[in-house]
Amino acid sequence: MKQDGLTATRGETMQENIFKINDKEYILPGSRACQGCGLTLAYRYLLKALRENTILTIPASCLCVLHGLYPITPVTVPCLNTTFASTAASASGIAAGLTALNKSDITVVAMAGDGSTYDMGIQSLSGAAERNTDFIFICYDNEGYMNTGTQRSSATPLGAITTTTPINTKQDQKKDFVRIMEAHDLPYLATTCPAYPIDLYEKFVKAKRIKGTRYMHIYSPCPPGWMYPTKDTIRIGKLAVETGMVILYEIEDGRLRLTGRSKTLAGRGKRQPIIHYVERQGRFKKMSIEQLNTLQAWVDRRWDEYVRRAEG
Amino acid sequence: MSNVQIITGNEAAAVGVKLCDPRVVAAYPITPQSSLAEILSRYVEGGELKAEYVRVEGEHSALTVCISASTVGARVFTATSSNGLLYMHEQLHWAAGSRLPIVMCCVNRGVGAPWSIFNDQQDSVAQRDTGWIQMYCRDNQEIIDTIIQAYRIAEQVYIPVMVCYDGFVLSHTMMPVDIPDHEQVLKFLPPYKPHTILSPEDPRTINSVLFPGRRENPEGVLCDGYMEMRYKLQAAFEKARAVITETNAAFASSFGRDHGGLIWTYMTDDAELVMTGMGSIAAEAIAAADMLRNEGIKAGVVGIRVFRPFPTDDVIQAFERAQAILTFEKAISYGYEGALCSDLKAAFYGTGIHAPVHNYVAGLGGRDVKPRELAEAGRNALAMLDVRTMKNETRWLNCYTG
Ligand SMILES: Cc1ncc(C[n+]2csc(CCOP(=O)(O)OP(=O)(O)O)c2C)c(N)n1
Ligand code: SF4
Numbered sequence: 001m002k003q004d005g006l007t008a009t010r011g012e013t014m015q016e017n018i019f020k021i022n023d024k025e026y027i028l029p030g031s032r033a034c035q036g037c038g039l040t041l042a043y044r045y046l047l048k049a050l051r052e053n054t055i056l057t058i059p060a061s062c063l064c065v066l067h068g069l070y071p072i073t074p075v076t077v078p079c080l081n082t083t084f085a086s087t088a089a090s091a092s093g094i095a096a097g098l099t100a101l102n103k104s105d106i107t108v109v110a111m112a113g114d115g116s117t118y119d120m121g122i123q124s125l126s127g128a129a130e131r132n133t134d135f136i137f138i139c140y141d142n143e144g145y146m147n148t149g150t151q152r153s154s155a156t157p158l159g160a161i162t163t164t165t166p167i168n169t170k171q172d173q174k175k176d177f178v179r180i181m182e183a184h185d186l187p188y189l190a191t192t193c194p195a196y197p198i199d200l201y202e203k204f205v206k207a208k209r210i211k212g213t214r215y216m217h218i219y220s221p222c223p224p225g226w227m228y229p230t231k232d233t234i235r236i237g238k239l240a241v242e243t244g245m246v247i248l249y250e251i252e253d254g255r256l257r258l259t260g261r262s263k264t265l266a267g268r269g270k271r272q273p274i275i276h277y278v279e280r281q282g283r284f285k286k287m288s289i290e291q292l293n294t295l296q297a298w299v300d301r302r303w304d305e306y307v308r309r310a311e312g
Numbered sequence: 313m314s315n316v317q318i319i320t321g322n323e324a325a326a327v328g329v330k331l332c333d334p335r336v337v338a339a340y341p342i343t344p345q346s347s348l349a350e351i352l353s354r355y356v357e358g359g360e361l362k363a364e365y366v367r368v369e370g371e372h373s374a375l376t377v378c379i380s381a382s383t384v385g386a387r388v389f390t391a392t393s394s395n396g397l398l399y400m401h402e403q404l405h406w407a408a409g410s411r412l413p414i415v416m417c418c419v420n421r422g423v424g425a426p427w428s429i430f431n432d433q434q435d436s437v438a439q440r441d442t443g444w445i446q447m448y449c450r451d452n453q454e455i456i457d458t459i460i461q462a463y464r465i466a467e468q469v470y471i472p473v474m475v476c477y478d479g480f481v482l483s484h485t486m487m488p489v490d491i492p493d494h495e496q497v498l499k500f501l502p503p504y505k506p507h508t509i510l511s512p513e514d515p516r517t518i519n520s521v522l523f524p525g526r527r528e529n530p531e532g533v534l535c536d537g538y539m540e541m542r543y544k545l546q547a548a549f550e551k552a553r554a555v556i557t558e559t560n561a562a563f564a565s566s567f568g569r570d571h572g573g574l575i576w577t578y579m580t581d582d583a584e585l586v587m588t589g590m591g592s593i594a595a596e597a598i599a600a601a602d603m604l605r606n607e608g609i610k611a612g613v614v615g616i617r618v619f620r621p622f623p624t625d626d627v628i629q630a631f632e633r634a635q636a637i638l639t640f641e642k643a644i645s646y647g648y649e650g651a652l653c654s655d656l657k658a659a660f661y662g663t664g665i666h667a668p669v670h671n672y673v674a675g676l677g678g679r680d681v682k683p684r685e686l687a688e689a690g691r692n693a694l695a696m697l698d699v700r701t702m703k704n705e706t707r708w709l710n711c712y713t714g
Contacts, residue, residue: 053512057380064521071529073517078510080383081519082376083402089373093336093380094510096364100335100386106512124376127369 021201022048028074033066036230038220038237039140040066042194043111046138046218047077049204054107055098057082057090059121061113062147063140085120087112088128091135099134107208108135114155115145118177129184129213136207136214142222143174150225157245158295159278159287161227169286173298178217182251187212190250190259193219195237199248199260206250219246227282239277241265244303249310258310266307274299315491321482324452324489325391325417325475326351328459330361331497332415335386338366338377342396343429344479345419349391371396375403375416382412383518384511387463387504390414393479394421397435401442404472408443408545410519411507413466413473415459420591420642421479422677430678431479433590437619437643437651439474443545445552446619448590449477452487454571460492461559464501468559469552471545478592478642480678492567500566549621556618574623576615577630579605583612584635585690590616590652593640593675599683604690611690616652624659631660636693637669640686640709644673649706668696674709685709 026047033040039062047054056079058064064081067073082090091110098106110128112121117139125137144162145151152162154175161169181189188210192200200218207214221236223229228236240246241261248262258266265271274296278284287295319327325348329337337356339349355361364381368374371392378388392400397418407414418436422428436446447462449455455477462473477483510518526537536544557573564570578598580586585604587597594615604611614630616623631637641650648654653671660669670693675681689709 055384055510055512067517067520069527070517070520070522071527071535073520075517076515078512078515079517080380080510081517082380083406085372086376086403089368089376090380092366092368092373093338093377093382094384096336096338096366096377097381097384097386097388100364100381101384103384123369124373127373130369131367 021045021198022051024048024051026076028076030068030074031066032068033062034224034230036223036233037062038194038222038233039063039142039218041197041233042140042192042200042218042220045194045197045201046204049201050107050109050208053105054109055094056080056109056111057087057094058110059084059087059112059116060147061116062142063111063113065147084116086124087116087121088133088137089124091137092128092131092133095134109138110135111138111140113146114139114141114143115153118154118175122180126184129181129186129215132212134211134213136216138216138218139177140218140220142220142225144222144225146222146225158298159291160283161286162283169291178215181215184213185254186215186251188214188250188252189216191217191219191246191248193237193241193246193248195221195234195241196248196260203250203259225283228280232280236277236280239272239280242272243274243277244271244299245274245277247303247306249306256306256309258306266310271303315493316488317491318486318488319452320347320484320486321452321455321477322348322419322484323351324456325459325477326355327491328456329389330355331492331494332460332463332501333361333387333498334363334389336364336366336377336381336388337390338368338374338388339390340368340371340374340392340396342371342393344421344431344483345391345393345396345417347483348417348419352389371399372403375400375407375414378414378416379403379407379410379412382414382506383410383508385504385506385509388414389416391417391419393419394423394435397439398423401439404439404442404444407472409541411470411545411548413463413470413504415462415466415473415475417459418474418476419479419483420476428677429479431481432642432676432678433476433478434643434676436474436476440620440651443471444620445471445473445549445556447473447475448617448619449475449482450592450595450615452482452485452489453569455482456489456491457563457567457569457571460497460501461563465552465556465559467502467504468555469548470507471548471552476591481592490569496566500563552621553623572615572617573626574618575626575630576617578613578615580612580614580630583610583633585609585611585638585694586614586631586634586636587611587638587640587686587690588614588616588652588656589640590619591642593642593681596681596683597640597686600686600690603683603687609690609694619652622655622659627656627659628663628665631665631667634665634667636697637667638672638689638693639669640672640674640681642675644706649704653706668693671706672709673706679710681709
């Protein structure tokens with residue numbers, strides 16, 4: 001276990017858990033992702049949690065690029081590339097094939113960006129979830145089509161500049177996709193952020209033990225797409241949680257539980273205003289006061305609702 | 313001992329699939345394919361077929377499930393029609409590019425807009441260039457037998473195979489079918505051996521991004537680039553011709569039925585007028601040829617059983633002596649002519665075949681075509697024999713406009 005990924009984290013539970021993390025690396029040096037990529041950090045920890053005996057399937061995305069150019073890959077877990085709309089269907093096929101061949105001890109994992117999850121892939125994901133396919137679906141949410149050059153997706157937040165909302169900024173709220181997945185009544189669903197790797201790791205360890213469709217959401221800061229310095233990925237991820245833009249929670253058998261920093265914030269902490277998060281990212285530089293207020297109100301409303309749900 | 317049953321084309325397909333023991337089936341209902349998906353569900357739920365049946369939410373997913381299940385080592389099956397096939401288009405290329413021996417039935421139907429549930433072949437002909445072998449059946453016996461052959465062909469050359477048969481005309485029409493014996497089918501069809509298995513035992517990233525050039529792997533071996541992979545797919549198609557012919561011959565010696573390898577012929581040896589087409593319309597041309605023969609006209613039929621790989625050498629041989637050629641097609645390449653007509657003429661280029669080729673588009677959206685109408689087209693073609701320059705003109709049979 002390299003310490004450097006964690007020295008920036010704080011919180012009581014970190015120290016005692018740090019040694020529990022699997023010290024094997026599943027991504028070798030030489031990935032093609034950008035410096036400071038939140039996705040890569042999350043990927044590293046979730047693969048540690050999932051361990052061997054895992055099969056992945058991924059669509060066109062930054063993750064596909066991270067996997068490198070044929071015939072070389074830094075990733076040591078078997079992985080099948082699939083088309084943009086079909087990630088969950090591909091996992092269904094892998095799961096069905098393995099079951100048919102009596103190899104059901106393998107964890108099947110589909111992992112896609114927000115673009116292919118929220119937009120084109122929603123159909124196959126909803127279908128696979130409704131069939132309670134035995135797999136983990138991971139959405140890493142960098143709030144845009146990053147691989148194709150930072151275009152708007154339905155996960156892009158209000159007021160953000162993207163290459164397809166270059167002048168007016170995005171005029172619509174981010175789709176609350178996790179809630180759509182919740183409506184599928186899954187055995188397990190969790191939100192995570194690589195700025196809190198222990199929280200992320202523990203949720204994946206838990207997800208691996210559960211059968212049926214599990215949905216994991218990773219909020220993944222992206223320096224070039226969000227226009228902040230590469231050294232700030234952890235800081236941005238933390239600010240997202242500190243402001244309540246992102247809420248860390250899990251839902252198991254219908255029961256919602258806040259976790260990690262979101263839990264302590266709800267207990268005795270003080271949520272920061274979203275301006276602290278917004279002002280550090282170039283993508284929000286054209287955000288109007290009205291948009292900021294609308295976004296703050298949206299965050300407040302959501303926060304109150306999730307805290308209330310967690311309480312009872 | 314034969315086991316003859318009177319069944320529909322979709323029933324014949326379902327029985328054929330069951331005999332081949334696929335491990336994963338995924339399908340989405342669409343008329344006229346639906347009853348095939350339903351019968352297979354019943355086989356799986358009733359324990360007659362030991363397979364995982366994935367009841368997907370659309371055809372794009374149906375083929376994706378087959379692609380991924382095939383990649384982990386399972387024999388797979390899917391079926392669709394019309395807009396369902398078009399919805400799969402992206403995955404058709406993906407399956408062929410992945411060199412997976414998937415077998416699918418396309419129960420041919422016209423495509424929208426406007427909606428038609430009735431038969432033509434625009435759906436599969438429009439997928440001609442997706443890298444799938446395409447086989448067309450003329451009756452229900454051929455459906456069952458072609459499916460069995462299709463698995464053996466696909467698994468030998470690692471190219472997916474589309475078994476096409478006409479919606480309603482075959483799918484919902486009862487005919488006597490001799491059902492092959494299961495043990496004998498398994499002897500004819502060896503177990504599926506994947507070219508690469510996706511497995512934690514041998515971790516690899518499959519179908520990753522390529523740059524235009526070739527590239528060395530970590531051991532210093534220069535590996536194929538995109539272009540080399542595409543070339544190999546084309547080379548496999550070239551090889552597939554012999555494999556299809558050989559498979560048909562092996563099938564004929566095991567089961568006693570010969571459906572022709574790449575093409576079949578009817579009274580072409582002395583024929584001056586040769587009619588051709590794919591699927592049931594070619595079978596109808598046989599009735600037309602009989603009518604013409606009764607009038608003393610030497611007519612014959614060539615059935616194009618395999619559209620891709622195109623049976624170039626076979627058609628050159630079969631049409632060698634023809635004075636006039638007619639193609640009857642249930643599809644058109646808009647802005648030109650029927651695709652089969654173009655392909656045939658291209659095959660004849662540079663050979664001694666200079667007979668006029670008359671292109672007829674017929675039966676679109678289920679429009680009735682009768683043998684006597686095909687025969688009439690044949691007579692017209694003969695009447696024009698002395699017209700020296702022929703205009704490249706496509707005629708629309710039984711179409712009352714313009
Ligand atoms: C059918 C189809 N349409 C468009 C694309 C182009 N495309 C490739 S990746 C991508 C965006 C990916 O965005 P996202 O899923 O958010 O992942 P990220 O790149 O952000 O990692 C798009 C639009 C494609 N591959 N397939
Ligand atoms: S664009 Fe963003 S998500 Fe994609 S590799 Fe770079 S940092 Fe990671």
